[in-house]
Amino acid sequence: MRGVMVGLWYATASGIGYLINVTVKFVFDCESQYICTSFYYYITKSVLVLIILIVFVILAKRYKYRVRENEVNIVQIVDDHYQRYINQREQFGSNTDSDSSTE
Numbered sequence: 001m002r003g004v005m006v007g008l009w010y011a012t013a014s015g016i017g018y019l020i021n022v023t024v025k026f027v028f029d030c031e032s033q034y035i036c037t038s039f040y041y042y043i044t045k046s047v048l049v050l051i052i053l054i055v056f057v058i059l060a061k062r063y064k065y066r067v068r069e070n071e072v073n074i075v076q077i078v079d080d081h082y083q084r085y086i087n088q089r090e091q092f093g094s095n096t097d098s099d100s101s102t103e
Contacts, residue, residue: 021045
C-alpha cells in the first residue's frame with residue numbers, strides 16, 4: 001500500500017510540476033521549450049521551489065512515527081483461546097448428553 005501511495009504522489013507531483021512549468025513559461029513569453037532568457041522566470045521558479053521546500057520541512061518536522069499498542073502478551077492470548085475451546089467443548093458435551101438421554 002505504501003508503494004502505491006508513493007507512486008501516486010510521484011505521478012501527481014510530476015504532472016503538477018510540468019503544468020506549473022508550462023504556465024510560468026507561457027506567462028514570461030519564453031521562445032524555446034528548454035531554455036528561457038527571462039530573469040523573472042528564474043526568480044519566480046526559485047521562489048516556488050523555496051515555498052515548496054518550506055512546506056516540506058514543516059510537514060517533515062510534524063511527522064510522527066506510528067506508535068504501536070502495548071506488546072502482545074502471547075500467554076494471555078493462548079489462555080483465552082483454550083478457555084473458549086474448553087467452554088465450547090463443555091457446552092457441546094452437555095448438548096449431546098441431553099440429546100442422548102431423551103431418546
